[in-house]
Amino acid sequence: MSDTSYEFSINPSGEGNIIKVIGVGGGGSNAVNHMYKQGIQGVDFYVCNTDKQALECSPVNNKMQIGSKLTEGLGAGANPDVGKNAAIESKEEIRKMLEDGTKMVFITAGMGGGTGTGAAPVIAEVAKDLGILTVAIVTRPFGFEGKPKSRRADQGIEDLKEQCDTVLVILNDKLREVYGKSTMKEAFSQADNVLSRGSKSIAEIITVAGNINVDFEDVRTVMKDSGAAVMGSATTEGENRARRAAEGAITSPLLNNTNIYGAKYILLSIVVGDEDDFQMDELEEITEYVQEQAGEDAEIIFGQANDDSLGKSINVTIIATGFDEDEQKDSKKVFDLESNKLKMKVKNSKEDFFDKQDEEEDDLEMLLKKKAQQDKIVFELEGNYEIVHEETEEEKKKRLEAQYQARRERLEKLKSVGEMSNDELKNKQETPAYMRKGVQLNILPHSSESNVSRFRLDEKNEILGDNKFLHDNVD
Incomplete structure (x- = not known):
């Protein structure tokens, strides 16, 4: 093994960007390695680990080995307490790394292991003490990785929520719903892709100049002390691409919670390949749909930029924050x-x-x-019981498609009203609807032509004078 020290290796230029992306532990470092190869503009990448060998394999220049005395470069052994103590040992080095003008830090980690689960909250705590906007984007392990790891992950996520302004949790099991059967390597690669997409979407909405720019203070407004957040992203092309991209971003199954209704703030990123092909109607359609889904009280801060690699496609990424605290707390x-x-x-x-x-x-x-005793249900053979039908995924899909089609038809109908000529509009205004539809009304006699007799019978069936209940005087 090489004798190279990675206790505190930073950019030699000394001029850092205001945004840092720090991968903590094995999973977080893998994600940052992936981001580094993809390239995110205007950010500094760091990998932070107890495992010296893993640091040597990383292509990222800025590396920090934490807890070198505690672990001797051998990793945390899937023990979060070791990861936590390793970060505490290197707390001053972490502070120095973040003090060079950093305004925002992304912490990526795979929850459930040792270093990422234990060290990430400590790094977030240091950033919080320095007044840095701190966003954690972490993954929850696959089900096949075991319940003990899931329990450690849940505790690590709770610890992060106490220290971070915003925490985005990505469920690895949801990847299987999206991408279906895949190899082990492909499954973990997709998790890295999602972590990268989240960091890239938020960072580049600040750092990349676009037709509609969003500055750092806008992002701070959305993410400061917001707690749990919802993120979704989708890329589409072809007919109705704008609407489908917005719908895909909001209904993304990759995250823990995809319902954005009730959010106080929405950070909306729209990226297109060919800016000459992007229509104002598409921008309006996206923003109106997102506003409809989030509620009229949600404040939308959006940016629009170009990426030639998208070609004819459009990408929509949504970050929703500021949900009701009472609903967020467990x-x-x-x-x-x-x-x-x-x-x-x-x-x-x-x-x-x-x-x-x-x-x-x-x-x-x-x-x-x-509860086990109460759950025992006894049915009588002669009883009449209501059969409860649970909606299947296919039925739910058909119902949602029908609702979507109904909304589209209503919009088309409303659009047609605006396309009427002056004569058609005048005809609609002057001619009653029942006449235009050819409805025949029954003609009723006037009240003065009443057929009610002015005479009445007494109890002996004798005819009496004028009916005292009828008179010509107006009441």
Whole structure:
């Protein structure tokens, strides 16, 4: 093994960009290596790891080996505590790396391992103390990687949320829904692609000059102290490309939550290949659709730029932040099985959580036993039971397509109104709708021509005088 030290190797020019992308651990470093090869304009790349050998293999120039005394360059051994202590050991080096004019930092990591899970929150904490806008883009492991790794990942994500302005979580299992069957190498490569896409979309909306520019303060407004965020991206071409790209970005299955309704801010990036081919109608269609999906109170900050590599395609990327905190926080729901009432049990602090953890585990075991007994359902043969039909994916798809088609028809109908000639419009205004549609109305007699008799019969069937209930005086 080479004796080269990577404890603190930075750009020798000393002039860093205001945006840094830091890959932490094996998964995060792989993602940054991928971004580095793709090229994101206006950012500095760093890889940060306890594994010295992995650092040597990285093409990125800026490398930092953390916890060299603790791990001796051998990695964290899938133990987040080792990764955390390694970052604490190198805290001053991390601070020096971030002090050279950095205004925004992206932290990418694969959650569930040792270095990424343990060290990423420590790096985020240093950035937070320096007043740097901090965005974490992390992956949650595949299901086949095991439940212990998933549990470690979930804890790491919670630790990141406490230190970062914005946290984007990408579910690796969703990649299988999108890309279907693939090799192990292809699956992890797709995860790197998504991490790269998220960082690239946010960074280049600031650093790349476009027809409609977004500056750093705009991005700060969207992402400062926003907590959990939603990101989606899609690239399409051909007919209705703008609408399909916007829909694809919002319904992207790659992320944990794809519902943008209720977001306070929307950061919208629109990139086209041929700027001469991009129509104002397409821009309007995208922004109106996103506004409709997010709600009228959402503030949309968007930028539009060109990328020749897209050709005739259009790319739409959406970052939604500022959701209601009450909806973002996870509260434990405890059912009182005796009275069938719902009680809320709120976790106030870490100390309370760990002090009561053993007690809650015992309660959980008892609740599960009671629930198992209640879940036993007995049906009588002569009873009439309603059959509940759960909507399948195919039925849901057909229903959504029908709704979409209905909206398109309504829009076409509204457009046709604006295309009417003056004579047609005058005819519509002066001629009642029932006459234009050829509806025949029944002619009713005037009230003065009433057929009600002015005479009445008494109890003995004798004819009396004028009906006292009818008179000619107006009430």
